[in-house]
Amino acid sequence: MDRERRIGQRCAGWLLATSLALALPGQSAIDRDAPTVEGRQAAVRLSGFYDPARGFLEATARLRFTGQAAERPLWLANELQLKSVSGGSMTLPPFSSDSGEFVVQCPAGGELVLDYGGRLSPGLQPLPAEPAGKKGADDCRILSHVMDYYPHPQGDFMAMDVTIRVPGGWSCLGSGVQRSVANGPGYDEYSFSHPLCKGMTLVFGRFRPLGVLAGEIPLRLYGWKGIDFRRYYVESDMAGIAGFYRGRFGPLPVPELAILFRRGEGFRGVSYSGLLVLNVDRRCKGVDPFDRETALETSLLAMADPATDLLAHEMAHQWWGGVVSWKQGNDNWIAEGLATYSSLLYLRQRFGEKRYRAACQRLRAGLERYAGAAVPADGAKLKVQFRDPAVYQALAYVKPALMLVELAGARGEDEVCRRLRGVLEARRGRSLDGREFLDLLADGDPGMRTWMNEWIFSKTMPQYPDKKN
Numbered sequence: 361m362d363r364e365r366r367i368g369q370r371c372a373g374w375l376l377a378t379s380l381a382l383a384l385p386g387q388s389a390i391d392r393d394a395p396t397v398e399g400r401q402a403a404v405r406l407s408g409f410y411d412p413a414r415g416f417l418e419a420t421a422r423l424r425f426t427g428q429a430a431e432r433p434l435w436l437a438n439e440l441q442l443k444s445v446s447g448g449s450m451t452l453p454p455f456s457s458d459s460g461e462f463v464v465q466c467p468a469g470g471e472l473v474l475d476y477g478g479r480l481s482p483g484l485q486p487l488p489a490e491p492a493g494k495k496g497a498d499d500c501r502i503l504s505h506v507m508d509y510y511p512h513p514q515g516d517f518m519a520m521d522v523t524i525r526v527p528g529g530w531s532c533l534g535s536g537v538q539r540s541v542a543n544g545p546g547y548d549e550y551s552f553s554h555p556l557c558k559g560m561t562l563v564f565g566r567f568r569p570l571g572v573l574a575g576e577i578p579l580r581l582y583g584w585k586g587i588d589f590r591r592y593y594v595e596s597d598m599a600g601i602a603g604f605y606r607g608r609f610g611p612l613p614v615p616e617l618a619i620l621f622r623r624g625e626g627f628r629g630v631s632y633s634g635l636l637v638l639n640v641d642r643r644c645k646g647v648d649p650f651d652r653e654t655a656l657e658t659s660l661l662a663m664a665d666p667a668t669d670l671l672a673h674e675m676a677h678q679w680w681g682g683v684v685s686w687k688q689g690n691d692n693w694i695a696e697g698l699a700t701y702s703s704l705l706y707l708r709q710r711f712g713e714k715r716y717r718a719a720c721q722r723l724r725a726g727l728e729r730y731a732g733a734a735v736p737a738d739g740a741k742l743k744v745q746f747r748d749p750a751v752y753q754a755l756a757y758v759k760p761a762l763m764l765v766e767l768a769g770a771r772g773e774d775e776v777c778r779r780l781r782g783v784l785e786a787r788r789g790r791s792l793d794g795r796e797f798l799d800l801l802a803d804g805d806p807g808m809r810t811w812m813n814e815w816i817f818s819k820t821m822p823q824y825p826d827k828k829n
């Protein structure tokens with residue numbers, strides 16, 4: 361099986377490496393504009409125990425499907441063993457290949473119950489681990505949905521509820537909304553739910569709640585003892601980025617977001633629907649951009665400063681990845697290009713026209729170096745095809761973003777945002793391929809559709825032909 365298909369909304373945020381009052385969990389008001397869950401294709405309820413120190417997982421997954429009874433392909437990590445299956449019958453033995461795929465016959469409306477467990481091998485964490493024992497770096501363990509730590513139908517958005525027990529001393533965050541925390545003898549139990557996501561990810565560590573930033577989308581902050589996130593971020597900017605995107609792109613499926621700060625080297629991050637994990641550079645002295653620029657190298661994607669670039673990019677994935685996603689690895693330019701364009705929109709609003717134009721020029725100069733090498737529609741393949749990560753950044757991140765900059769120059773930013781919001785509204789909770797995305801974005805304008813095709817599927821960067829309209 362193509363491993364790229366399993367990457368879901370995960371963001372290769374490491375490529376960006378240029379590199380308060382406490383409230384009870386789950387108490388935020390529901391976003392009244394939030395979508396209903398009628399579009400859900402499946403539902404997964406998971407309950408179990410995980411010991412992050414040993415990598416040991418034991419769990420029960422309950423799956424429901426909509427639609428007709430059918431043979432359902434499911435995926436589960438090879439390291440985990442199925443112990444029992446009830447409510448359906450298995451038509452292919454598990455692990456007949458090394459893909460982790462098996463097939464069950466499941467009646468419509470019925471509940472499939474799978475007990476399973478085992479040890480998950482390390483090394484699939486989306487954020488590069490800091491060297492073991494490195495002073496000043498925070499450790500965390502991630503059960504990402506792309507690790508297939510629960511049985512699931514590949515690629516579908518679904519409703520999810522997860523209840524996980526962990527040994528005392530460990531904290532847990534999940535994508536979605538935290539519903540409860542309960543203390544038991546020697547363990548703590550955490551519950552999370554999400555109405556419509558491509559998968560749920562759990563993060564374990566020794567972190568604690570830092571407070572809640574009020575705003576259009578409340579931000580629930582977490583970090584390690586002694587970490588001062590204000591060294592890296594201005595609180596009003598953090599809430600401002602979320603509110604800015606909410607105004608441009610519409611509601612999220614979750615009413616609030618959790619942000620986990622993790623000390624490390626460089627500003628890197630990963631975004632799951634409802635949860636952002638942000639590496640903050642412990643060498644960075646303060647929020648003064650001068651401090652950061654002297655402490656950090658720059659990248660092709662540098663726009664404002666590394667911390668702001670990281671937050672703006674990962675936050676944008678809450679919409680581009682979280683609200684709609686992409687089908688195959690080759691289509692991931694949708695999420696990365698739109699996160700890059702969203703960051704430019706925020707830069708323009710926050711820092712003004714001059715900084716926006718300078719950033720666009722810098723991106724264009726970077727793109728021109730690599731535009732002849734391949735096309736955005738090669739997507740994640742570019743990561744393995746070219747050793748230089750700048751090629752992947754230029755084509756999957758920068759080129760689709762500059763296509764939209766060019767379009768906004770001709771037709772106006774408001775129109776581009778209206779079209780983008782139209783795509784999100786039309787395909788909420790769906791995975792798109794590149795052609796479907798461009799069809800929706802062009803919205804019946806054949807000239808625009810042809811022009812966009814050249815940007816994404818060819819090595820050219822044509823000017824928008826119709827500047828008068």
Ligand SMILES: [Zn+2]
Nearest residue numbers: 371372696699
């Ligand atoms: Zn990204």
